[in-house]
Structures are given as C-alpha cells and as structure tokens.
Amino acid sequence: MYAISLGDDGAELRPLEPWHAEEFLAHLDRGREFIGQFIPFGAKATDVASTRVMLQRYADMRAADTGSLHGLWLDGKLVGGVLFLNFDAERGNSEVGCWLEPDGTGRGLVTRAMRVLLDWAFEERGIHRIEWIAASGNEPSLNVARRLGMSRDGVRRESHPYRGVRHDLEVWSLLAPEWREARARAAHNDH
Secondary structure, rough: OOOOOOOOOOOOEOOOOOOHHHHHHHHHHHHHHHHOOOOOOOOOOOOHHHHHHEEEHHHHHHHOOOOEEEEEEEEEEEEEEEEEEEEEEOOOEEEEEEOOOOHHOOOOHHHHHHHHHHHHHHHHHHOEEEEEEOOEEEEEEHHHHHHHOEEEEEEEEEEEEEEOOOEEEEEEEHHHHHHHHHHHHHHHHHH
C-alpha cells in the first residue's frame, strides 16, 4: 500500500485498514487517556475484534466515498491519524479531524498530514468547503485549524456532553478558493 512522506523526520501518512487492528489497538492503548480528553475516538476499540470492527467501518466509508481514516507513522510507529468525516463530494462538503498519542505531539504531524488531505479534497475531488470542529478547550486542535488558514465560523455553546461536562464546540472552515490562494502565496514566497 502507499505511504506519503511528510518530511525528513521519518513521518508518513498511510491508509489505516482492518488488517492494522493489532497495531492500531496498541496505539490507542498507549494514548487512550490523552486521545480521550475531548473526544471518545476509539473508546469502543478495546480488543482486537472490536478494533477490527472500527477499522472496517472506516474502510466501508472509504468504499462508499463518505469518509476515510489515515494513520500517521513516525519512524515506523503508528502515533496518530487524520480522517475525513461526512465526506460529500456531490455537495462539495466534508469535515476533517485528527487524533494523536503523546509521542506524536509537538512535531507538526497533523498539520502536515492535513495539508495532504486538503490538497486532495480540494484539487482532486472538487470539495468546496471543509469543516474542523473541536472543543473550545482543545487548544492544540484549534491551533491546527489556525495554521491551516481556517476561519472560525462560530461556537455551538455547550453542545457536546462528554465526561460529565458540556463542552462548547468551535466550528472552523476553509473554502477551496481560500486554500488555493494561500497555496499560491506560499509558492510565490518560496521563490
């Protein structure tokens, strides 16, 4: 299967498939508390069988063209990932998200991987609008949205009940023309 290099530090973006269940479960177990601070991602993946079910659900979404799951490997170790949710090519809308275990933080992995996904969605698939939704307290996630040039659309106040607390959710978005303009500016500044 393919792997996309994310730089000179050994970071790669690869698809996550059902056959990765054991590796994915080990990754979730290493970072479960950290990953679960704001989202229940992977909470139902507690053994190899349930992890395979989760990965199969995303493989089915990829086959149906409604979403996809991509892992982030650093020096051959799975440390996180990025994903498309609610991928709707017909309407030109999608949501993206991410997760990391502690060993993957502070390296810009999500930002670099998300740039690959955004390029593909906007340029190859004709997506017009991509959303990023994160709890207001999840500063690392909100910082990725900022680095990607997204605009804060608003806050859904206390809309996310999680672990006994109602969290505000911030909605950020990026439109295809904004992405293309930012990419053109970056290319021009590189010369």
